[in-house]
Amino acid sequence: QKEVEQNSGPLSVPEGAIASLNCTYSDRGSQSFFWYRQYSGKSPELIMSIYSNGDKEDGRFTAQLNKASQYVSLLIRDSQPSDSATYLCATYTGGFKTIFGAGTRLFVKA
């Protein structure tokens, strides 16, 4: 079992819709959770961090964390073609190591 699992996609949504990206993790000791956006050929860009159970909203983005279910998600409201990218989920368990999932590719159709 991979430590951080994501559906590779592609996830295709029409412009203006809500995109829902999901991630599960195996280490119950995970303390911090991150979503990165990565455009093709570019480096990852941090878009959200979440540390406590519940929802955290930032503009069109909402991160949701459920530690009991070991599940973290990212919702993108009013999706735009510019949101088309790979979204990486990452967890931090203390010490030094951040574990990344393989990412979910999102396509937003104009």
Place this chain on the structure above:
Amino acid sequence: DTGVSQNPRHKITKRGQNVTFRCDPISEHNRLYWYRQTLGQGPEFLTYFQNEAQLEKSRLLSDRFSAERPKGSFSTLEIQRTEQGDSAMYLCASSLVWTGENYEQYFGPGTRLTVT
């Protein structure tokens, strides 16, 4: 704050040659990380520094890889006797020391290595 910078951005080398990459972190960040990323995968941890001390190195890292951060500022990653399997994007990231809810890592633009 100019962000994390990496040089060179691209490197093409022949198998067996040595290569060195440089990373300059965000100035107030005392943690620095190196990752490797191949197509279709997330970044894979290689090593990290807190100030000038190298505190952890991935077991995936062979003896051909070495990293330094001599004065706790910039860092270099050297690959000796490169192999075609070393072709990847090498990413550097930096962060503050974890204090509870302050651990975001910020990535540089990466160095894309191609070994021919």
